[in-house]
Amino acid sequence: MVVTGFIHHKPSLNKLIALVLSMGSLGVGYAYSVFAHTRELDILTWNTMLRGFVNSNMPRRALQSYTEMLEQSRNVPDRFTFPSLLKGCALSLEFKVGKILHGQVVKYMLHSDLYIETTLLNMYAACGDLRSARLLFERMGHRNKVVWTSMISGYTKNHCPNEALLLYEKMEEDGFSPDEVTMATLVSACAELKDLGVGMKLHSHIREMDMKICAVLGSALVNMYAKCGDLKTARQVFDHLSDKDVYAWSALIFGYVKNNRSTEALQLFREMAEGSNMRPNEVTILAVISACAQLGDLETGRWVHDYITRTQQDHSVSLNNSLIDMFSKCGDIDAAKRIFDSMSYRDLISWNSMVNGLALHGLGREALAQFHLMQTTDLHPDEITFIGVLTACSHAGLVQEGKKLFYEIEALYGIRLKLEHYGCMVDLLCRAGLLAEAREFIRVMPLQPNGAIWGSMLGACRVYNNLELGEEAARCLLKLEPTNDGVYILLSNIYARRKMWNEVKKVRELMNEKGIQKTPGCSSVVIDNIAHSFLAGDCSHPETAEIFIMLRQVKEKLKLAGYVADTSEVLLNIDDNKKEESVSQHSEKLALCYGLLKSKIGGRIVILKNLRVCSDCHTLIKLVSKIYQRQITLRDRNRFHHFKDGSCSCRDYW
Ligand SMILES: [Zn+2]
Ligand SMILES: [Zn+2]
Structure with a gap:
C-alpha cells in the first residue's frame, strides 16, 4: 500500500487500521505506527484508532491520543468519538476525565444522542457516581431496554441491590421486558441481599418468559441460590446448565465451603479440575484451600498445592497467604514455612499467618524469631501480630518475654490493647500455673472479661486442680x-x-x-481423600470389626510398655473397670486406630476433634507415637498436638 500510494487513500487506510487492530495488542503497535506516519488524518481514522486502543484494553492510550487529536489536527469529535472514550474512562476509572468529556459532549451538541448518553451513564456508574448516573437517566428523553439495564446494573455493581430491584419494578411499569443481562443483574442483586424469596420469584419469571439461560445468567442463579444457602437448588440449576463458565463452578464451590460442606466442595473441584476443561480462577482456588483448612485435609491440601503449581504461572500474595494458613491448620507447619520462605513479596497478612501458625503449633521461640525478623522489614506489626506473639509466649511457657511484650504493645508500638490481648495474658499466666496472679490481672484489667478469659481460667483450674x-x-x-x-x-x-x-x-x-446436652465428641481422620468420622463407642463404620481388633492390639502393646488408663476425668462414680471401658472407646482412639490400619506405614496421621482431647487419649497417643513410630497430629478445639517419639508439642498443657 505504501508503494502503490494507496496508503493515502483514506477508506483503504481505515480498513487497514481496523484490520490490524482486530489482531489484538500486537496489531495495535503496528496500527499506531501506520497511523503516526500518515498525514492529514480524518476523523474516521482517529475514531478507528481510539476504538482500537479501548478494545485492546489500553484505555489510557486512547485518552492520550484524543488529546493529541484536539491539539494537532483540525478534526472535530463526532458522535462516534465519544462512546469509545467514555468506555475507556469506565475501564480505567478516570472519573475526572469522564466529567470533562461529558462537558465536551454538551459543547459539541451531542448530548441527546442515545448511544452517547448510555455510555455516559455507564461511565458514571462504573466510577461509582450513581447520583450523576441517575440524573442523566431521569433526563433522558428516550430510554430503551439497554438504558434501563445499564442503570439497574450500575446499582447492583455499586452494592445498592434494593435500588436495583426498585428500578426493575419501574422498568416493567414502563412496559419494557427484561433480557438475560437484566435478569442476571437482578439475580445478583438478590444474591447480595441474600433474599431467597425474591430470587425465586425472578427465577420462575425467567422460566415463564422461556428465557434462554446463558452462561452469565446461569452462574448468577447458581451464585444466588448458593449465597442464600439453598445449595440443593444451586446444584440443580448448575447440573442443568448447558454452558457452565468458571463463575458457575466457583459460585457453587464457594457456596459449599461457606455452608461448612467442604467435602462436597472438594469433590466438585476435582470434577472441575479433572473432568472439565475449565481453568479455575483465583476465587475457586481460594475457596478450595479454605475447604482443606476447614477439614484439616492435608492430603487434598497438598494435591491442590501441586495442582496450582502445575497450572498457575504465578501465585498471588493472597493465594500464598491462604496456603500458609491452610498448611498450618492442616498440621503441616513445615510446608507453611516453606511457602512463606519462597515468597518474594510478603505483606502483613503473610507475617501474621506465619507467626500465628507457629504459635498454634507450640513453636513459641520460632514464632518470636519470625516476629523479630518482621521488624527488620518496613512492615509495622498490628493487633493481630501481637495476638500471635502473645499466644506464642503462652504456648511455649515464656512468661517473662510475654509480660514484657504485653506492656510494649501500647507504649512502644502505639497499638490499642484489645480484649483478645488481655485474654492472651490471662492464658499465659494460667498455663504457667500462676493462677492467683491471673485472677488479680483479671480484677485490675480495664475491660470486662469475656467468656474466653474465664474459660482459660477454668481450664487451668482443671489442670492445676x-x-x-x-x-x-x-x-x-x-x-x-x-x-x-x-x-x-x-x-x-x-x-x-x-x-x-x-x-x-x-x-x-x-x-x-436447663436442657443442656453434652456435645458428643467427634473425631475424624482423612484416608484417600475421604474423611471418616467417629463418635465415642461408634460401631457404624463398615470396618468396625477391624477397628476394634486394632484397638485391642494397641492397648495390649501399650500395657506392656506400662500404660495405665487415666480415668480421673470420668464423670461417673462407677468401678474402675467400667471407667476404663468408657474412656477406651473415645472417638479419637477409634479415629487413631483407623488411621493406623489404613494409612501407609510410617505416614503421618492427622486427626481432627471437635472438643478438647481428654488426658487419657493424650497419654495413649503419646505412647502410640513412640511404639508405632508414627507422627500423629491432633487438632482439637483449641490447638494442635504434635505427637512424636512419645511426647507432645503441647508439653502436656492444653
Ligand atoms: Zn479421650
Ligand atoms: Zn498435646
Whole structure:
C-alpha cells in the first residue's frame, strides 16, 4: 500500500487500521505506527484508532491520543468519538476525565444522542457516581431496554441491590421486558441481599418468559441460590446448565465451603479440575484451600498445592497467604514455612499467618524469631501480630518475654490493647500455673472479661486442680454463656478428680434442668481423600470389626510398655473397670486406630476433634507415637498436638 500510494487513500487506510487492530495488542503497535506516519488524518481514522486502543484494553492510550487529536489536527469529535472514550474512562476509572468529556459532549451538541448518553451513564456508574448516573437517566428523553439495564446494573455493581430491584419494578411499569443481562443483574442483586424469596420469584419469571439461560445468567442463579444457602437448588440449576463458565463452578464451590460442606466442595473441584476443561480462577482456588483448612485435609491440601503449581504461572500474595494458613491448620507447619520462605513479596497478612501458625503449633521461640525478623522489614506489626506473639509466649511457657511484650504493645508500638490481648495474658499466666496472679490481672484489667478469659481460667483450674478459683470461673462463665456445655463438663472434671460425686451429680442435674446436652465428641481422620468420622463407642463404620481388633492390639502393646488408663476425668462414680471401658472407646482412639490400619506405614496421621482431647487419649497417643513410630497430629478445639517419639508439642498443657 505504501508503494502503490494507496496508503493515502483514506477508506483503504481505515480498513487497514481496523484490520490490524482486530489482531489484538500486537496489531495495535503496528496500527499506531501506520497511523503516526500518515498525514492529514480524518476523523474516521482517529475514531478507528481510539476504538482500537479501548478494545485492546489500553484505555489510557486512547485518552492520550484524543488529546493529541484536539491539539494537532483540525478534526472535530463526532458522535462516534465519544462512546469509545467514555468506555475507556469506565475501564480505567478516570472519573475526572469522564466529567470533562461529558462537558465536551454538551459543547459539541451531542448530548441527546442515545448511544452517547448510555455510555455516559455507564461511565458514571462504573466510577461509582450513581447520583450523576441517575440524573442523566431521569433526563433522558428516550430510554430503551439497554438504558434501563445499564442503570439497574450500575446499582447492583455499586452494592445498592434494593435500588436495583426498585428500578426493575419501574422498568416493567414502563412496559419494557427484561433480557438475560437484566435478569442476571437482578439475580445478583438478590444474591447480595441474600433474599431467597425474591430470587425465586425472578427465577420462575425467567422460566415463564422461556428465557434462554446463558452462561452469565446461569452462574448468577447458581451464585444466588448458593449465597442464600439453598445449595440443593444451586446444584440443580448448575447440573442443568448447558454452558457452565468458571463463575458457575466457583459460585457453587464457594457456596459449599461457606455452608461448612467442604467435602462436597472438594469433590466438585476435582470434577472441575479433572473432568472439565475449565481453568479455575483465583476465587475457586481460594475457596478450595479454605475447604482443606476447614477439614484439616492435608492430603487434598497438598494435591491442590501441586495442582496450582502445575497450572498457575504465578501465585498471588493472597493465594500464598491462604496456603500458609491452610498448611498450618492442616498440621503441616513445615510446608507453611516453606511457602512463606519462597515468597518474594510478603505483606502483613503473610507475617501474621506465619507467626500465628507457629504459635498454634507450640513453636513459641520460632514464632518470636519470625516476629523479630518482621521488624527488620518496613512492615509495622498490628493487633493481630501481637495476638500471635502473645499466644506464642503462652504456648511455649515464656512468661517473662510475654509480660514484657504485653506492656510494649501500647507504649512502644502505639497499638490499642484489645480484649483478645488481655485474654492472651490471662492464658499465659494460667498455663504457667500462676493462677492467683491471673485472677488479680483479671480484677485490675480495664475491660470486662469475656467468656474466653474465664474459660482459660477454668481450664487451668482443671489442670492445676484448683477448686475455689475453678468454681468462681465457672460461675462467671455461665453468667456469660449459660448454654456452654463445656463449662459444666470442665467443672464436673474438677469435682470428679476430687471424688466429689455429689457435686458432679448437682452439675448434671443443673444441665438437665436447663436442657443442656453434652456435645458428643467427634473425631475424624482423612484416608484417600475421604474423611471418616467417629463418635465415642461408634460401631457404624463398615470396618468396625477391624477397628476394634486394632484397638485391642494397641492397648495390649501399650500395657506392656506400662500404660495405665487415666480415668480421673470420668464423670461417673462407677468401678474402675467400667471407667476404663468408657474412656477406651473415645472417638479419637477409634479415629487413631483407623488411621493406623489404613494409612501407609510410617505416614503421618492427622486427626481432627471437635472438643478438647481428654488426658487419657493424650497419654495413649503419646505412647502410640513412640511404639508405632508414627507422627500423629491432633487438632482439637483449641490447638494442635504434635505427637512424636512419645511426647507432645503441647508439653502436656492444653
Ligand atoms: Zn479421650
Ligand atoms: Zn498435646
